[in-house]
Amino acid sequence: MKHRIVVACIIFLLLSFLPGCKVSEETIASDFNKMIEGTVDSTKIVAASTYLQENIKSVSRETGTGLLIQYEEYLNRYIKENPDKGRLSELVVFYDQKTKAFDEEKIKNSELKVYLEEIQAGGLKIVEYESNLVLRIDYEMLLEQYESYVGSAIVELYRLTAKVTDEPITEEAILKLSYEALLERALEAETILKNYPGDETVLADAMWIYTSHLNAILMGATNSPIFDYKTQAFSSEAMDAHISFMQSHPEATLTWVLKEYYTYLTSTSFTLDYSDKTASKVFFETCDWLVSEAEKRVQK
Template sequence: MHKKMMRITLALATVLALAACNNKQPDTEPNTNAQNHENASEQNVPSNEQNNPSTDQDDQAVADQAAKVSAEYNALLQNDGKLSEAISYLQEHINEVSREQATQMLLSLEDAQIQATPALEERYYAEGILQELANNDAYTRSLEDIISQLPDGKLKDLLSETQDNGYFLYSVEGVFFPVIDYETYTQYEDKINEDIAAYIKLKARDTKAPALRDAAVAVSLEELLNRALDAESFMTDYPSSPRYKEMKDLFQQYKGAIFFGSDNSQLFDYSTHIMNDEAQKTYNAYVSKTEASQSQLLADLKQYMDTAAKNDYKDSDTLKKMREKFLGIEPE
């Protein structure tokens, strides 16, 4: 009897051991009560993987509201004469949409303003408008300042509409025309995708202080190079951005000014054909920076400056071919 009990005990111990191995449980005996409590907790407390009807309903309500905002906003943009209302609507409701939706809403605004610009600009050529602007010293005064001093009338209405529709007034050689005020976009930079935030920053700099004005380089060469490098970085960092092409075009403008200069800001002196001193100093300083190797623009500029230095910075056919290559200009 004693031996029989020992055999039963041994068999039972073997079964338990095999069961423990098959279940890959630790050597210690499981706490059944604790396990049951944990299972009960999992049933009572929702997790990220479990359905929560209340949360799902809230999320759906947020999505529905965002879709409604986007639809109402787009309807305003597509309605002639509602541009200022769309801008006000964007300011009021942008916090109700996702980052992606906010980004698209801002890009849609830019598209609408670009499309509306020619018709608005044409109204500035109506009889007497340009002269009246000149009489009110619009070259140096802000739109807001001029509007506040004007009596009610055609010009005041035009300037008010220009401002309300998100433009500022720009002048070139005595001609005034509306330009999109990208600085008003910067208030949304923390609510949109980072590529479009970067795009807006550079556009705001370039519209308020254009690199080229009246056929001259209107900013310092340091600023010109910095803008070009920012545009280059954008193209490297955001090759799939919906504003890649626009930034590439801007980059090409900057490169043209860097390697060619402009009609009223010649890189090489007309008579001596020697590169001007400011360009020599600034360009050589930039290509000597440690980070220059990370920029194709600065690599090209270094090659250009090294070649120019060999001939005392005098222009040559070799330099002409180099800058045409850098700008993608087909040789004649």
């Protein structure tokens, strides 16, 4: 993420020297940078969001992409620092487990209402994850507001990131997605990486999505292992999904990974006793190597 911000800043510096756009683009970029520097709070989120919506249409797509990336980083910084965590805790009692939404009519505290309105207006949402309410970026909202003013690479990445945000791979170390869904997402990430080779605005995040899903495809999760803890047998669900994918996408890097993976599985007779330290070590090292190789091959 930090590398993407550096790239965005370089874009602004280069564009500031272009004839005919120096004043407007340089001023917009400079003013926006000032708005989001320093401390983070929900009021600044609203101000920055309003400014971005009003001015992004006046700059090039390249500059607009840089501005949006900087805004995304600001939202991530707000989530990480969570300066208003007390308000988030107060909102818990108004969260409806059935509707997965807040009963805003019951919120009488005006400050809480303002806080909720500010973060929602700024592109954040509150979701339940592992029995806790947490802040997440609303990528669908960002796309709705800015898709027309930014590059296609960031649009494709945000569409995929929206899915990952709404439906994480795991919860309580249990797989929440089917192996088919994991493969579909990994293929989307692979497509972005291949369509925009070396594009620093999407490379790091697309690669993270790619490798994290690939790890789950090959290993499952702690409480949803790909080999059954009791029977030691390989998951039939995973096998069906893997084979179907290889048949449908013969040219994908993911298919190369799976072919190599099944060469290894054949040598184990599709069984693994996790309590066997030697066998487990070979399995995890094989998976790590495959993910590492995929990361290299997908960028060629």
